[in-house]
Amino acid sequence: METTVKTRLVEVVVPVHNEQRALRESVTRLHGYLTGTFPYGFRITIADNASSDGTWHVARGLAAELPHVRAVHLDAKGRGRALRHVWSASDADVVSYMDVDLSTDLDAFLPLVAPLLSGHSDLAIGTRLARTSRVVRGPRREFISRSYNLLLRSLMGARFSDAQCGFKAARTEVAHALLPAVEDEEWFFDTELLLLAEGAGLRIHEVPVDWVDDPDSRVDVLRTALDDLRGMARVARRTLWGAARLPVPPPVREARLPRGMARQLPRFAVVGVASTLAYLALFSLLRQAVPALTANAVALLVTAVANTAANRRFTFGVTGSAGALRHQVEGLVAFLVGLALTTGGLALLPAGVSHGVELAAVITANALATLMRFLLLRVWVFNPRRRQGR
Structure with a gap:
């Protein structure tokens, strides 16, 4: 029987804080999906940021049970902090992350990372705001999300459509170049990363996703929105003062023969x-x-x-x-x-x-x-x- 050698590696980070109830089921489902359908090598990293329940115990158990799964622990809270910690040390070709609730349909993961592996794009995001996206969530969160992205486009000149979807990826060398300039350690981390990337002229690929809101989400929407507004003001000030040029690497394209x-x-x-x-x-x-x-x-x-x-x-x-x-x-x-x-x-x-x-x-x-x-x-x-x- 032939064995396929998967030479490209994609790291999938699942940042968690007090998620002991959902963690095992979600990571097991993600691992089964990638093992059965993903054509590249993968590594799932559970990034526990200062959980106070049994999350770390569950994460260590999953790392011991499942191949290509590992767990890291941080003593301080913050999704951005967890992503920075893992992405900065990654040796994968592409780094990515998704929320532990797996609200985004996993069938969108290969379309998310494929343009990065080929060198076509530098970063990729899932968007719930495309016409072809199918989204199930309450009117309150829908209003807040659309209003936030409207502010980004109108005040910050952003061209990407959905900054908050917990389904993103980047070429690892691009992430390494951008991360030192990202100041936020929590929820604004994504937006700041994308604004920096766009300011540096990098290509951001968008993938329409099917997304179902997690009714058990414990995100403080109001506090997060206020933090995001403060982050936008900080990035705008830095832009006006003139940000330092980032050492962004050029894309590395896969060698492909011309058609035929x-x-x-x-x-x-x-x-x-x-x-x-x-x-x-x-x-x-x-x-x-x-x-x-x-x-x-x-x-x-x-x-x-x-x-x-x-x-x-x-x-x-x-x-x-x-x-x-x-x-x-x-x-x-x-x-x-x-x-x-x-x-x-x-x-x-x-x-x-x-x-x-x-x-x-x-x-x-x-x-x-x-x-x-x-x-x-x-x-x-x-x-x-x-x-x-x-």
């Missing part, structure tokens, strides 16, 4: 191997009767015509006679490039070298010519835009 190249390259290689063998056989045969330069030119011309025809049909999927003559003529341009490279290689050899040295020289030059030939065939001779008349 993954299919074309192996076919081109097969045709190329066959052409090279034919070329070497013909070159060796002709070399017994004519000089090296002549043998090289004739062998390369014959195999170039056959190579263009084979690549036309098998590599680039062009059938029928339409354009065949043009393809051969344009293919001769690639032939001339190859001829120049291989002829130049032979011309640089000192007189009287052995046949083996000659062969090694033309093989090296032919490899360079092959690379150039593939690029010319792909972007010019058999470019689909030209075939479609665009």
Whole structure:
């Protein structure tokens, strides 16, 4: 049975304070979901910030029972403090967090972190305010949330839509660059992080989420709102005074082949191997009767015509006679490039070298010519835009 090696790592932090009743069920469900469906490596970190009930005991038990689960304890309270502590020391590719009540549908987690792993975005947030989001919560919390985000957009110029959703992620190196500038240690931590990121020109990806309000939530909405307003005033003052430029790293994108190249390259290689063998056989045969330069030119011309025809049909999927003559003529341009490279290689050899040295020289030059030939065939001779008349 094949084993898939997951080389990318995503750290999921679950900050908790006095959550002994919900912690076991939530972490077990999260762990089961990620184990069964998540295509990347993951680590769940339960960050207990100064719980006074049995939360820490439950967290240690889960860390002992479940693989890829660990628990850390902080003596001081504050969600922002807990996230800062874990994210700052993380060695994962992406750091994230979600509220312990798992109010956000877990199916949104992969869309949240995938753009960060690919390098497309720098931070990602779940939003409950998109048209395609489905949200179940009371009118009071709905009003407060929308009013808060309206203030952020109107007073702070924020372009992100939902600062308070407990479902966020960031490229770890971006988080490491931003965290020293974030002052808040509690609920405004998220908003401050996003405002700093936006001010630094970072890309924030938004994922519409399905979200169901937790009726057992013990967040003091009024106190949190007042703290948020004070945080907004502090960030605004710092912005007016001129914040220091953050050492934000550039995105690291996954290496991806251009569209269609993954299919074309192996076919081109097969045709190329066959052409090279034919070329070497013909070159060796002709070399017994004519000089090296002549043998090289004739062998390369014959195999170039056959190579263009084979690549036309098998590599680039062009059938029928339409354009065949043009393809051969344009293919001769690639032939001339190859001829120049291989002829130049032979011309640089000192007189009287052995046949083996000659062969090694033309093989090296032919490899360079092959690379150039593939690029010319792909972007010019058999470019689909030209075939479609665009």
